[in-house]
Every structure is written in structure tokens, then in C-alpha cells.
Amino acid sequence: MIDERMYGLGNAPSAIRELFAYGLKRKAEIGEDKVFDYSIGNPSVPAPQKVADTIEELMKLPPVELHAYSPAAGIPAVRQTIADSIARRYGIPAKAGRVYMTVGAAASIAISLGAVTNAGDEVIVPSPYFPEYKVWIETMGCSIVEVPTQVPSFQLDVEAMGAAINEKTAAVIINSPNNPVGAVYTRKNLEALAAMLEEKGKEIGHPIYLISDEPYREITYGVEVPYVPTIYPRTLVCYSYSKALSLPGERVGYVYVSDTMDAEEADRVFFAVAGAGRAHGYICAPVLFQRVAAACVDEPSDVEAYATNRRILTEALDEMGYEYVQPDGAFYLWVRALEPDAQAFSDRAKQHELLIVPSDSFGCPGWVRMSYCIARETIENSLPALKALKESYDAE
Amino acid sequence: MIDERMYGLGNAPSAIRELFAYGLKRKAEIGEDKVFDYSIGNPSVPAPQKVADTIEELMKLPPVELHAYSPAAGIPAVRQTIADSIARRYGIPAKAGRVYMTVGAAASIAISLGAVTNAGDEVIVPSPYFPEYKVWIETMGCSIVEVPTQVPSFQLDVEAMGAAINEKTAAVIINSPNNPVGAVYTRKNLEALAAMLEEKGKEIGHPIYLISDEPYREITYGVEVPYVPTIYPRTLVCYSYSKALSLPGERVGYVYVSDTMDAEEADRVFFAVAGAGRAHGYICAPVLFQRVAAACVDEPSDVEAYATNRRILTEALDEMGYEYVQPDGAFYLWVRALEPDAQAFSDRAKQHELLIVPSDSFGCPGWVRMSYCIARETIENSLPALKALKESYDAE
Structure with missing residues (x-):
């Protein structure tokens, strides 16, 4: 008989993966540029050119040896x-x-x-x-x-x-x-x-x-x-x-x-x-x-791109009055949910086409995670939605 | 404390992997062409050209999308x-x-x-x-x-x-x-x-x-x-x-x-x-x-190369008087060991620089496995060694 724990794990994807899947569906419905997907850590910075150069070089090896x-x-x-x-x-x-x-x-x-x-x-x-x-x-x-x-x-x-x-x-x-x-x-x-x-x-x-x-x-x-x-x-x-x-x-x-x-x-x-x-x-x-x-073992990562994303996003959140943790590394921003229930906050953000992961699945209530490894343009275009979300709470 | 079962699995590689590792060492000692390595199922037939062509084509995709x-x-x-x-x-x-x-x-x-x-x-x-x-x-x-x-x-x-x-x-x-x-x-x-x-x-x-x-x-x-x-x-x-x-x-x-x-x-x-x-x-x-x-989902495999290897090897073994199972598929030949202890037979084969896997690790005594997915030349060059091995038993 099938393993019920495995069934459960396969049938209930992680909150991150679930939101990511919702994002793909939503983008197909209303357009790629209308959804502000902060759900997943899929880098938007391209692999260094050396990756492609190395693959081109490696393809000259005899396939039997290479593969x-x-x-x-x-x-x-x-x-x-x-x-x-x-x-x-x-x-x-x-x-x-x-x-x-x-x-x-x-x-x-x-x-x-x-x-x-x-x-x-x-x-x-x-x-x-x-x-x-x-x-x-x-x-x-x-x-x-x-x-x-x-x-x-x-x-x-x-x-x-x-x-x-x-x-x-x-x-x-x-x-x-x-x-x-x-x-x-x-x-x-x-x-x-x-x-x-x-x-x-x-x-x-x-x-x-x-x-x-x-x-x-x-x-x-x-x-x-x-x-x-x-x-x-x-x-x-x-x-x-x-x-x-x-x-x-x-x-x-x-x-x-x-x-x-x-x-x-x-x-x-x-x-x-x-x-x-x-x-x-x-x-x-x-x-x-x-x-x-x-x-590529010592190839530098393009940290500058993430640093700029981080600056644009945090400056905007500062201005709007969000509370967040200033990140020293990685490409995630940990933002205080605007109500105690982070899931409810994430759901409300969805109405503004903002996909942000509630903190409960990270073993911590009351926050959300925003992956800012995404395209610069998406961050810039999302700012009005973030502002509207904040204002909808302020108006209550 | 470390998991003793995992330690055991890591410390005692499979008989196949062990023989493969011995082969690499032995080739370094006496020369690649002097060792007849029938140990592992590493295909000697190159990947179809379409694999390389596809990779070349894929490398034109934006890296962020591709990877x-x-x-x-x-x-x-x-x-x-x-x-x-x-x-x-x-x-x-x-x-x-x-x-x-x-x-x-x-x-x-x-x-x-x-x-x-x-x-x-x-x-x-x-x-x-x-x-x-x-x-x-x-x-x-x-x-x-x-x-x-x-x-x-x-x-x-x-x-x-x-x-x-x-x-x-x-x-x-x-x-x-x-x-x-x-x-x-x-x-x-x-x-x-x-x-x-x-x-x-x-x-x-x-x-x-x-x-x-x-x-x-x-x-x-x-x-x-x-x-x-x-x-x-x-x-x-x-x-x-x-x-x-x-x-x-x-x-x-x-x-x-x-x-x-x-x-x-x-x-x-x-x-x-x-x-x-x-x-x-x-x-x-x-x-x-x-x-x-x-x-490459419907790309044909180069079965012809393996079929020829199979023919050369089995014809030679027939002539020498080995007993084996005529394979209908895959690229392994199951040969009766020339003494009841397959490990002893595999060890004796090593003296002729022949690397063949004893059947015990496959849950069956008295046979050896020869992977004939190897280079044609290696098979041809191994025939005198296979003959000498057989004769050494016949002489007993």
C-alpha cells in the first residue's frame, strides 16, 4: 500500500511552491507583467558568460568521455x-x-x-x-x-x-x-x-x-x-x-x-x-x-544586481512605512505582516497581484518573505501595489 | 553519532564499483590497453549527434530561462x-x-x-x-x-x-x-x-x-x-x-x-x-x-555496435568452450565461472588482467558478469587472456 506520509508530501506542496504555481497560472491569465511574483528564489541574474563558454569548450570532448x-x-x-x-x-x-x-x-x-x-x-x-x-x-x-x-x-x-x-x-x-x-x-x-x-x-x-x-x-x-x-x-x-x-x-x-x-x-x-x-x-x-x-569555482557572483534590487525595494518600503529586517546577505526580505495572521496578509496581497510567502511555513508567525532576486522591472512595477496594500490597512 | 549503516554502505563500495576502481588504478600502472575491463555498464557508444546539436541549440536560450x-x-x-x-x-x-x-x-x-x-x-x-x-x-x-x-x-x-x-x-x-x-x-x-x-x-x-x-x-x-x-x-x-x-x-x-x-x-x-x-x-x-x-525522445540507440560486440565475444567464448547465457537484450554476458567459487574465479581472471564481476553480489553463486558495452578493440585484445584463463583451468 502506498506510503501515506509520502502521499501527503506529494499532494501538499510547500507554501512556496504552491504560491509559485499560482503565480504561473495567474500570469497566464492576466499577463506576465501584471503579476508581482516575490515567491521563489529563482535568480534573475544570468549565469556568468564563463558557464556558456565552458559548456562550448566541454562539448569538444569525446561524448563517451564527457557524459x-x-x-x-x-x-x-x-x-x-x-x-x-x-x-x-x-x-x-x-x-x-x-x-x-x-x-x-x-x-x-x-x-x-x-x-x-x-x-x-x-x-x-x-x-x-x-x-x-x-x-x-x-x-x-x-x-x-x-x-x-x-x-x-x-x-x-x-x-x-x-x-x-x-x-x-x-x-x-x-x-x-x-x-x-x-x-x-x-x-x-x-x-x-x-x-x-x-x-x-x-x-x-x-x-x-x-x-x-x-x-x-x-x-x-x-x-x-x-x-x-x-x-x-x-x-x-x-x-x-x-x-x-x-x-x-x-x-x-x-x-x-x-x-x-x-x-x-x-x-x-x-x-x-x-x-x-x-x-x-x-x-x-x-x-x-x-x-x-x-x-567557474572562483567566478564572482553578480551581487551588484541584487544589491540594487534590495535598495530600490527597501527605500520604497521605508517610505510606505513597512517594517522589515535589513538583509546582510541572500536575496530575501523579511517583512512584518500588516496583520497578525501572515496567511491572511499574504491572501490579501494576492488581491493586489503581489505574491509573498507567509512566514508560518518558516516556523514563525506574523511575517512574510519577499524574494527580491526577481527582475528589476517587476520590483519597480510592484511598488504601487505595495503602496495600495499598505493603504488598505491604514484605512481600516 | 554517525549512522553505522550509512558508514558501512559508504566504506564498502559495491563489488562492481570496487572492480571498476581497481581497473582505473591498474590501467594507470600498466597502461590503458593492457587491462580488459568488463566491470561496468559505461556505454562506449557515443551519444547520438542530436544530443550535441540540441545542447548547442539550447545554449541560445536566455540563461535565466535555460537554467x-x-x-x-x-x-x-x-x-x-x-x-x-x-x-x-x-x-x-x-x-x-x-x-x-x-x-x-x-x-x-x-x-x-x-x-x-x-x-x-x-x-x-x-x-x-x-x-x-x-x-x-x-x-x-x-x-x-x-x-x-x-x-x-x-x-x-x-x-x-x-x-x-x-x-x-x-x-x-x-x-x-x-x-x-x-x-x-x-x-x-x-x-x-x-x-x-x-x-x-x-x-x-x-x-x-x-x-x-x-x-x-x-x-x-x-x-x-x-x-x-x-x-x-x-x-x-x-x-x-x-x-x-x-x-x-x-x-x-x-x-x-x-x-x-x-x-x-x-x-x-x-x-x-x-x-x-x-x-x-x-x-x-x-x-x-x-x-x-x-x-531525443525517439532517437534510436546504436544497438548495432553492441550486437557486434556480442557476436565477437560469444563466438570466441564458444570456440574456447565457455558456457554462457545468450543475451536477448542489454549489454551484459552471464558466463559460468570455471570453478564453483565465482569470487575465486574473478580473482584468478585478474591475473590475466581480465576484470569480470563475480555473481555473488547479484544474489546468485557460480557465474560472472561481463559488460560488453566496452570498446570493440578491448574485446578483441582480451581474447587471448580469456583463452589463457580457460586453459589454466583445463590444465588442472
Whole structure:
């Protein structure tokens, strides 16, 4: 008989995906330019020219060589290039043997959870958080333990996280720059987290692994994004090229098991990651885009485009009197809903053709998320609708 | 703490992968042309020219459109093209809404198992079988029940399969054309299976789903490969373009939930497939190769090359006095080991630089699998080694 949990997951798409689908339908009805779709993190900045150039170059390889299976962990030269880049950028002795290529950050997190948890364990997630974390944690037979971050800085509440840890705690997932709020955890905040995890790990008698979800690492606005393995050794970095290279549909990323960890322990964690990849049916990451990722490993992201979007949107919201969190990274704006029920606010926004995601699905009431990675023009054209929405509340 | 099962899976690669890795090492030591690597199903036939032409054409699309996320189930136009192709080729009313794009057949099977099993269930697998089935079945918390096929035809032993069914039986996996033996199940054999599954399903009070793993569908030597959904409605077809288009590393395939099934039931199964894809962290199948697959959906596979390899190899083995199963499809030759212990035979073959996979890992003692999808030249050059191996046994 079919698995009812899987049926439920397939039949009830995430709030984000649901709104995205509504947007596609609505655009077909009234025109692409009449709908202001802030629902999804699909970059509007094109992939760097080097992506196309690399593909053109790669197509000269013999097809049998180009499209062949790679080893499960990835093409050796690709893993080496990525390890070298990590070593060069963050000053740690990163080894190719600790880089496991994946079909994107979602896969990276799912298999990292598979590697460092056992059924019955608990995984701590600071809220608000990317809602699929809950799905992947529960798929492993584990429970999610949500710990609210500090409002309005949205930095980690390390004390509250510490209080939530018990013998069942296997791992913590962090995501900085953060989706949905745009916060970037400070070095001080991460150092406090590391010290707490060290201490609590000793207290409960087993290590606590830190899963660091970093698809937005390259997208920041003038702040430092500390490299987590340099602060807490027991880290699995989950990286993706979806946002950095604007390749969200091509599905390529990696898990990096930190070389700052004890070498024997890192070996064990790495094999568990590889085992989880195998168990999930990931044969290898798509090989053409493994090679593209390696060729573009130090290609800069076009942060300027997002910075301009951010400025236009926040200046307009300031003027209209919306309350929001100034984002230090990623391309999401976390805006206070104009009524306590964020879903009701999102529904009312729809009447103005504004698609914004209610915060409830991120494990937090009373806010909405606006993805401003969209076309500049859409943002500019949406401003009257945002104004009308605000005024409709002011008039009440 | 790390998951010991995952650690074990990652630390102990499959016999196939292990031999493949040994081959890479050995080739580096003594030269590419000195090692006769029959270990892995990496096609030596290049992808059709249309693949490269399609990629060149696609690269003219705006990158933001080309590389964007697709819906989780795939690009609507791609799903429609595939459904139309199924309808045209097999005469069933295939709908796009029942096609779920995946990162290859492995993913297709893993999520099909996720959809139609619950922890504690049993899944019947005719042996010999592709060894990863066991990994994916056990990952779902289920047990594999191996039922030997008939020797020497290697057709399904439907009576024995029926006897293995009980209330815990959730699904059956079949793979025709078959890896590792090259058998293609006849229409009569499949009809007997369907009748038995219908009857047993009534007896145990719940449906039994048939997961039909079909990456080798296009690679056959003059025999019919009946389309399973036309024979048994409760079928999930797991397809891949890895072998059909020689794109094993690019990871693209699909699950097709048969439209011959009751529509309401098919909807439920489809949503469960979608849910399992979500739970596994598959955001979407790689979009560039989704489009390539659609463009090449009816591109013929270069079966002629494999047919010639098959002829050269089997004629030589006939002359040397090896016993083997004449393959009707796929590109594997199932050869009787020259001693009862297949692992010992494979080890001895290594001394002649012949890499052949012992049958034990396929759930069957006493045979070896030779992948003849390799370069023609390698086969020709390997013949003296195969002869010497045979003679070394004859001399005993």
C-alpha cells in the first residue's frame, strides 16, 4: 500500500511552491507583467558568460568521455579544484577526499542528515528556517527542534539552543546568509555557538555535528561571512552552485566534511555521507555541470544586481512605512505582516497581484518573505501595489 | 553519532564499483590497453549527434530561462513529450501528469520504493539482480525477498514468486532487458506474472505494485520487449536515458505511473512518488538534460555496435568452450565461472588482467558478469587472456 506520509508530501506542496504555481497560472491569465511574483528564489541574474563558454569548450570532448559515469563522490579533478579553492579562500588544508559532489544543496543536506543522525534523534534548527529541513529531518526518522532566533537581529540565540540540547541531539542545521530573513551570523555569534556545542557535546557524551547550509555564501552586502569549519571543526558544509552561478535547475553542489575535524572522525563522517548518497539513489552528480562548477569555482557572483534590487525595494518600503529586517546577505526580505495572521496578509496581497510567502511555513508567525532576486522591472512595477496594500490597512 | 549503516554502505563500495576502481588504478600502472575491463555498464557508444546539436541549440536560450528551477515533477513540455512518446509507441493513453522526471533510474527506483512501501514491508526481487536494489529496499526499512529465476532461460519463476508472497508483500521489482543476465521476459512470462499478482493481491487484501526497471529497453537483439503497463496496470516504469542515449553521468530519467491503472489510484501513487522525491531531496531533474531527453525522445540507440560486440565475444567464448547465457537484450554476458567459487574465479581472471564481476553480489553463486558495452578493440585484445584463463583451468 502506498506510503501515506509520502502521499501527503506529494499532494501538499510547500507554501512556496504552491504560491509559485499560482503565480504561473495567474500570469497566464492576466499577463506576465501584471503579476508581482516575490515567491521563489529563482535568480534573475544570468549565469556568468564563463558557464556558456565552458559548456562550448566541454562539448569538444569525446561524448563517451564527457557524459560517462563519474565515481560516486564526483570527478577526481573537480573535487581537487574545489578543495584547492576552499584551501585558498579560507586557509584550511582542505582535501579532495573530503569533498562529495551532489545534486545541489537539498541533496547535500538530506545526505548529511542521513550520515550523522539515527532514527529517534533530534536535530536543532533555528527558526525561521527553510521549510524543507523539517521534511528531510523527519524522513530520517528524527524530530526537528525549532529554536527561535533573536528578534530583530535574527542572530542565533545560543543560550536557547543550548537549553534545547539533550542526549538525543545529533545535529544542528544553520543557514547563513539566511533564507528567509537575510541575516548573516557574526563571527562572535558563531564562536559562541561553537563553544556551546563543544561543551554540550562533552556533557551528553557524544559529538554534535553542525550542518552548515551555504548556498548564499557569495551573496552578501558588505559583511563578513565567516567560514564555519574554521570556527567549529565538526562541520559539514552543504554548498550549491544554484545561486552563486545562477544554475538552480542544473542541480550541482557538494558536501564538504571539514578537514579541521579529527582526521579519523572526518573519514568516518565522509564514508557515512557517501553511504547516505548511495542509499538515496544518487549515483553521481551530473557530470557536465560538475565540470562547469570546477571551471567557474572562483567566478564572482553578480551581487551588484541584487544589491540594487534590495535598495530600490527597501527605500520604497521605508517610505510606505513597512517594517522589515535589513538583509546582510541572500536575496530575501523579511517583512512584518500588516496583520497578525501572515496567511491572511499574504491572501490579501494576492488581491493586489503581489505574491509573498507567509512566514508560518518558516516556523514563525506574523511575517512574510519577499524574494527580491526577481527582475528589476517587476520590483519597480510592484511598488504601487505595495503602496495600495499598505493603504488598505491604514484605512481600516 | 554517525549512522553505522550509512558508514558501512559508504566504506564498502559495491563489488562492481570496487572492480571498476581497481581497473582505473591498474590501467594507470600498466597502461590503458593492457587491462580488459568488463566491470561496468559505461556505454562506449557515443551519444547520438542530436544530443550535441540540441545542447548547442539550447545554449541560445536566455540563461535565466535555460537554467531555472523546473517544477519538482519536471518541465511541463518535457513531460508532455515523453507521455506522447509512450502513447505513440505503446498505444496507451499516457498523460504528462503521470510522468515524474528524476535524476536517473536509480533515483526512479529509490523513490518508487518510497512511494509504494511502508517500513516492515517485503519486496520481491527475482535473482540474480542489480545489487543496489537491496540497498534501496533496506533504506525504506523493508526486506528484500530474493526468488531465483529459471536456469538456464532466466525467465521469471512465477510459481516460486507467488509462493513468496504474503501479507507483507508490497512490491515486486523486475528488470527486463535484464542486468546482469541479458534475459528479456517474454509476453507469456509477464502475463503469467500479472495474473499471479492480480490473484495474490486479492488474496492478501491489498494491491501489489510492479516496479519495472527499464534502462535497457532500447537495447535488444531481435526480440520483443513487451510494455509492462499494457500487461499489468499497477506498474511504475522506471526509465533512464543513461544507456539509451549514452548519457550515464548526466542523470536523467523518469518514473511513469501507468495510465492503465485506475485513475484515482494512479493519482495517489503519483503523489506518493512526488512526495518521495521531495523527501529524498530531489528538487528537480537537471533541466538542460531534461530538455535534451525530450528532444531525443525517439532517437534510436546504436544497438548495432553492441550486437557486434556480442557476436565477437560469444563466438570466441564458444570456440574456447565457455558456457554462457545468450543475451536477448542489454549489454551484459552471464558466463559460468570455471570453478564453483565465482569470487575465486574473478580473482584468478585478474591475473590475466581480465576484470569480470563475480555473481555473488547479484544474489546468485557460480557465474560472472561481463559488460560488453566496452570498446570493440578491448574485446578483441582480451581474447587471448580469456583463452589463457580457460586453459589454466583445463590444465588442472
